[in-house]
Amino acid sequence: MEKKLEKLKETIATLADIGGVQAILGWDQQTYMPPGAAEMRGQQTATLGRLAHEIGTSPELGKLLDELRPYAASLDPDSDDARLIKFAIRDYERATRVPADFVVEQAQVVTLANQAWAEARGKSDFSIFRPHLEKIMELTHRFVGFFPPADHPYDILLDAFEPEMKTADVKAIFDALRPQQVELIKAIAAQPQVDDSFLHQPFDEQKQWDFGVEVITKFGYDWQRGRQDKSAHPFTGGPGVNDVRITTRVTPDFLNSMLFGTMHEAGHAMYEQGVAQTLVRTNLIGGASLAVHESQSRMWENLVGRSYPFWQHFYPALQEKFPQLAGVPLDTFYKGINKVQPSLIRVEADEATYNLHIMLRLEIEMALIEDKVAVKDLPEVWNAKINEYLGVTPPNDSQGVLQDIHWSWGLFGYFSTYALGNLISAQLWEKINQDIPDLDEQIRQGKFDALLGWLRANIHVHGRKFMPQELVQRVVGSKIDSAPYMRYLRKKYGEIYSL
Amino acid sequence: MEKKLEKLKETIATLADIGGVQAILGWDQQTYMPPGAAEMRGQQTATLGRLAHEIGTSPELGKLLDELRPYAASLDPDSDDARLIKFAIRDYERATRVPADFVVEQAQVVTLANQAWAEARGKSDFSIFRPHLEKIMELTHRFVGFFPPADHPYDILLDAFEPEMKTADVKAIFDALRPQQVELIKAIAAQPQVDDSFLHQPFDEQKQWDFGVEVITKFGYDWQRGRQDKSAHPFTGGPGVNDVRITTRVTPDFLNSMLFGTMHEAGHAMYEQGVAQTLVRTNLIGGASLAVHESQSRMWENLVGRSYPFWQHFYPALQEKFPQLAGVPLDTFYKGINKVQPSLIRVEADEATYNLHIMLRLEIEMALIEDKVAVKDLPEVWNAKINEYLGVTPPNDSQGVLQDIHWSWGLFGYFSTYALGNLISAQLWEKINQDIPDLDEQIRQGKFDALLGWLRANIHVHGRKFMPQELVQRVVGSKIDSAPYMRYLRKKYGEIYSL
Numbered sequence: 001m002e003k004k005l006e007k008l009k010e011t012i013a014t015l016a017d018i019g020g021v022q023a024i025l026g027w028d029q030q031t032y033m034p035p036g037a038a039e040m041r042g043q044q045t046a047t048l049g050r051l052a053h054e055i056g057t058s059p060e061l062g063k064l065l066d067e068l069r070p071y072a073a074s075l076d077p078d079s080d081d082a083r084l085i086k087f088a089i090r091d092y093e094r095a096t097r098v099p100a101d102f103v104v105e106q107a108q109v110v111t112l113a114n115q116a117w118a119e120a121r122g123k124s125d126f127s128i129f130r131p132h133l134e135k136i137m138e139l140t141h142r143f144v145g146f147f148p149p150a151d152h153p154y155d156i157l158l159d160a161f162e163p164e165m166k167t168a169d170v171k172a173i174f175d176a177l178r179p180q181q182v183e184l185i186k187a188i189a190a191q192p193q194v195d196d197s198f199l200h201q202p203f204d205e206q207k208q209w210d211f212g213v214e215v216i217t218k219f220g221y222d223w224q225r226g227r228q229d230k231s232a233h234p235f236t237g238g239p240g241v242n243d244v245r246i247t248t249r250v251t252p253d254f255l256n257s258m259l260f261g262t263m264h265e266a267g268h269a270m271y272e273q274g275v276a277q278t279l280v281r282t283n284l285i286g287g288a289s290l291a292v293h294e295s296q297s298r299m300w301e302n303l304v305g306r307s308y309p310f311w312q313h314f315y316p317a318l319q320e321k322f323p324q325l326a327g328v329p330l331d332t333f334y335k336g337i338n339k340v341q342p343s344l345i346r347v348e349a350d351e352a353t354y355n356l357h358i359m360l361r362l363e364i365e366m367a368l369i370e371d372k373v374a375v376k377d378l379p380e381v382w383n384a385k386i387n388e389y390l391g392v393t394p395p396n397d398s399q400g401v402l403q404d405i406h407w408s409w410g411l412f413g414y415f416s417t418y419a420l421g422n423l424i425s426a427q428l429w430e431k432i433n434q435d436i437p438d439l440d441e442q443i444r445q446g447k448f449d450a451l452l453g454w455l456r457a458n459i460h461v462h463g464r465k466f467m468p469q470e471l472v473q474r475v476v477g478s479k480i481d482s483a484p485y486m487r488y489l490r491k492k493y494g495e496i497y498s499l
Numbered sequence: 500m501e502k503k504l505e506k507l508k509e510t511i512a513t514l515a516d517i518g519g520v521q522a523i524l525g526w527d528q529q530t531y532m533p534p535g536a537a538e539m540r541g542q543q544t545a546t547l548g549r550l551a552h553e554i555g556t557s558p559e560l561g562k563l564l565d566e567l568r569p570y571a572a573s574l575d576p577d578s579d580d581a582r583l584i585k586f587a588i589r590d591y592e593r594a595t596r597v598p599a600d601f602v603v604e605q606a607q608v609v610t611l612a613n614q615a616w617a618e619a620r621g622k623s624d625f626s627i628f629r630p631h632l633e634k635i636m637e638l639t640h641r642f643v644g645f646f647p648p649a650d651h652p653y654d655i656l657l658d659a660f661e662p663e664m665k666t667a668d669v670k671a672i673f674d675a676l677r678p679q680q681v682e683l684i685k686a687i688a689a690q691p692q693v694d695d696s697f698l699h700q701p702f703d704e705q706k707q708w709d710f711g712v713e714v715i716t717k718f719g720y721d722w723q724r725g726r727q728d729k730s731a732h733p734f735t736g737g738p739g740v741n742d743v744r745i746t747t748r749v750t751p752d753f754l755n756s757m758l759f760g761t762m763h764e765a766g767h768a769m770y771e772q773g774v775a776q777t778l779v780r781t782n783l784i785g786g787a788s789l790a791v792h793e794s795q796s797r798m799w800e801n802l803v804g805r806s807y808p809f810w811q812h813f814y815p816a817l818q819e820k821f822p823q824l825a826g827v828p829l830d831t832f833y834k835g836i837n838k839v840q841p842s843l844i845r846v847e848a849d850e851a852t853y854n855l856h857i858m859l860r861l862e863i864e865m866a867l868i869e870d871k872v873a874v875k876d877l878p879e880v881w882n883a884k885i886n887e888y889l890g891v892t893p894p895n896d897s898q899g900v901l902q903d904i905h906w907s908w909g910l911f912g913y914f915s916t917y918a919l920g921n922l923i924s925a926q927l928w929e930k931i932n933q934d935i936p937d938l939d940e941q942i943r944q945g946k947f948d949a950l951l952g953w954l955r956a957n958i959h960v961h962g963r964k965f966m967p968q969e970l971v972q973r974v975v976g977s978k979i980d981s982a983p984y985m986r987y988l989r990k991k992y993g994e995i996y997s998l
Contacts (some may be wrong), residue, residue, distance in 0.1 A: 013546075025520065036724035036742070040741045040742055047512075243535070243540070280539065320601035400677040
């Protein structure tokens, strides 16, 4: 049986290698690839995808997994081998349920849909995107139909990003959270607004870059196993563990994009870098889920990077780099980077309003899957909902229903993970502060090794071994829960806005 | 039969895609890959190599090729399809002759040998490299043994780089050339030396980079389908045609590395970019051979870039960028960049001495294959030969037998292609000057479109369709021949050194 396991591991290593190569190609595509190479690149990635699909759905692999099933049951269920087999079975079953010609059709549809979305957003004309989105919804329904019925059809979509997570659980979490966030935002809106005008002025681009590098180097981002480049949309890429690459965006007249974008991506990247070396070339590298991944990026960006102790340490260095901030006191700066302002665009939203952007997306996605809303009515539905939650009205669809790229890629079930990540980050933060009582003081001294060490030992090292709810339960003693996040928001913004 | 051809083309397209991906990984490895990723990268490329080998040596492919053989014979032998089948058979036969475990063993040996070579060169201690090179020679003999006997065992090695080229032909070409080059160098040495001290002074690195970019943009390097980065050793990489990437090296106190290195690599790259779009995803992209490739790089570097008309156009712009050259007249500059000086290091050699560096390597490689010289005696043999040809004596092995990386990679049969490239470049140049009588005047005006157009139509567009000797014969009406190169050297250096 051990020989069979070795054979399985060889197959998985091959798939991991191909996946790693795909990750390099993806990174290259968004950083350095010459524009004329796009079509060729599409063919290269399609070929690698086809080879991986052939290997990952081969009958021999299926037979091997069938044979290993009883063996896996005899192992410690938390052992690497048991988890590796579990995920191999999971991945095999998901891959074999979806016919190859469906995958090809979907790839073609989203390529066109993505182009149409870009055009539609540019012209703020939903009608350009509408037929493509209708086609994507049709494909999404067919996709769901390949799987055995679930409690809710949306479960099947969610499961791709949050393994074993249920729609009902996400909905329950969001339903509890929404009224509290809405209430908090209203209370903030009733107070005088803070000043953040000093963030909107020219900042030397090279100095911005250098400052970001300084910060994430102190965080513990490992440059031996990573690098930073520029891209239009910041992302974390690469094969993982020993090759994890981040990008950032430097805006010449606004400090925040580089500052918090760099910390955000470094948070993702340090997670990937912290996965156990023993898991390299297995199916267990990467994070437990998108939500757990986001808990790491948001922790470094917000709980660390937008905290008062952080800026007690870093603000003098920032002021030295940018003398235009010399006259801005620390308190003013701190409040400015934490300004709460209901707005139209998710990716520009602050900590207090962000989750509401997600909730409306989840509701719309669920309604689409349940056939309770038609694609043609989306702009109207969108505008009504964002007005209800945030009190703002999009002047056009570019700033409304067309703002995100996700649907054009056929990514349904993805958005919730952003909000869940926020919640998990606060749950972890409470636990970390119990385990490291002087954490604030350490941050005030610019020391992050205990924090990173804790995250490595409790989260990173496990890679993808545990399901997200299972991992959170193991670490903090309860499942995903919004209470810590609300406590965090109330305390922080209560102080900032004198509530 | 057309269906079978389609099936062959699909297989070849898959192999081309994998090869293209390998090329991207190779580029990344030498430009941006984090150092800690090296081991992971080794596994990824090994996996892709194994997949390509499995596809490229599969019995189904062999059967398909057997079936297509008579069909190929019925086609116009110069047609793309006939050539595609011919090369598919050639590649299949070469790949299936070499056992898979030999390939694995060789990969392991050269990995260690490469490390040992780097250490040996660093310490200038041949004994560190010697056992590895002995192992490589043993492998090389075994490799030759996998093939049917050739006129000379070295033919089998040469054929990997110069398809269908014979050792006897190369030797005859070099034997005719050597005494003439030696004689020319002696004549030059008897004359007063030219001054090139002005090339050795500080030159702003960004300005150097910018000037190189200006030059190759005028040449016609297509930035839509390429890019330039920095690397320790300049190279041309990428999958080809629509994705061809070059690197350069900028030395802060010497102008030549960036200047001629950039033009050299652009020459390679424009060849790759000029291959017909219809050959993308076939086995016919890339160049006809390494020698033909080198004819393109050396043409742009030397016949264009070290010519008087070129600098009549570009020297004012260079002087404007670098005011330190204001007092250096054009004639002095031209002579300086063409200084002839027998030296120890091949990659730093001038046009008049370069080929002699190659000839001594060919003789040593042939003697090794013929078992006429032992690895342990190489330093002595090397030093004697370079003294005989160039009148210089290496003070240590780093500047002698250890200077090149090629043998540590197991690359035997490679070096000749550099010299053959020089010869071909001069043959093409004579023909081009017949076809474009005012070429000098065009260059003097900074116009290169007619030259590039000629190269595209006569050389580039064909990709790998023709064998090198066949291609040269088609274009200039004779096989590879040293007479045009000697005419070129005598005329140019006769003027510079008043012979």
